[in-house]
Amino acid sequence: MDKKQINELVKLMRQLVSDVQGAPYPSQEENNELYSIWYEHVQRNAQNCFEFLDEYFPDDKQEFSKNLKKMFK
Secondary structure, three states: OHHHHHHHHHHHHHHHHHHHHOOOOOOOOOOOHHHHHHHHHHHHHHHHHHHHHHHOOEEEEEHHHHHHHOOOO
């Protein structure tokens, strides 16, 4: 992995962590627009991180997928 790829990974991970830290607390209301917007945004950034890791760490793909599944059970 070259320096440009490492910098891109760091950028993606920082954005994802920032998104997660700024999570609004879902209210009891049925239509919580702020939470829905945040959730879609975080999902998109998480997918970008996952695709980057999948592309540049193909040898670790099976182990990474297994660990990711454990986290979201």
